[in-house]
Amino acid sequence: MSSSPLPGRFPGEFPYEDGQRASDADRDAVAERLREAAAEGRIDFDELDERLGTALSARTYGELRPLLADLPGAPPLVQPPAPHGGEPLELRGGMYGVRRTGEWEVPAHLVVHGGMGGVHLDFTRVRTRFAEILIEVRGDMAGIRIVVPESWEVDAGGVDPGMGGLRDRTTPGREKGAPLLRLTGDAGMGGVRVRNPGPIERSRLRKNPPPA
Template sequence: MTMEPRPRAEMRASHEDREAVAERLREAAGEGRLDIDELEERLERALTAKTYGELEPLLADLPALPGRHAGLGPAPAAQEGPPLVLKGGLHGDERVGRWRVPRKVVAHGGLGGVKLDYTRADCPWPEPEVEVHGDMAGITIVVPLGWEVDTTGADSGFGGVKNKTGAEERRPGAPLLRVTGTGGVAGVTIRHPNLWERRRLRDNPPPS
């Protein structure tokens, strides 16, 4: 006799699932989406939940964060396509706002420079890669708080590869961005959003 698969709501949640939900609830409270009483009540339910069916309603009215899988459990497998190639040329190139991150980006700074901003991007990959070629104008990479950046595979060149994100703790479920290639003449800078960019994010929150 063939057994019918259990509905997702009846599947058992893991410690990691419970902690991921608790972390998102704390972030939502920090964003002003939940008050203290709501936070405490939902945290208690999250940390004692046994199934996905008990966890999922706790996040149902909260938007997912950019770059994070919205659901519980493993993210659906993403199809790896060809690398996204950006060339600064004379006038520069950029990927900012909402865009879907491919498994690999190849960025050539050229004479105009390249900017990659991941703060609103949809990233289905646990370890996306950026192959940098700083050239004459350089490359700027902006990542959200909680992402980890690995630059050990990149050569500094003349301009250097500067990781200004610090050694902060990687947020559960957040990507590890691997930077390879060379800084070229102008170099590569990886940083978190600056004051102006944070203000723009605050004034224009992502849609729920």
């Protein structure tokens, strides 16, 4: 269940769920607001030290949110809506699994559940008009496997490795005009694996290049 948005300067945006991982920028924003609150006389310096310690060690939005609940003008800690303005594409592995390969149109936002059968996503021949693609992963029992072109960049820092672990074997270095694939969520028991194409896949791509 999603929590209500923090009071802030950006009404109408949608909050992350409490269990999702916070970023360094989120922790820094909370720490800055706490320092401002102390300077304004809203909290004393002993309480500031206590809250700062909690903020800088927080892992999730649920840990950060209470630190600002009684302060006006708090940073929003929000997830921006998908750039296309529509609903995210949701894929569920279910009992038998799901595979998305070949040429397919990738939206700006996907929600992927591994389920019992797993999910395999191959982005090597896809079409997309977005510079950044957000994938919310839920590894569940069978996990999620993702193949991305070598020209793309992957940011998997928002994924909780859970029991199955997170393995990102992609080559760093984003080419100009290539998308950024940003992953958030929970790897679950099945784990999340991200890699570039292997030798067989590269051979197939040379024979049948991806769409321009």
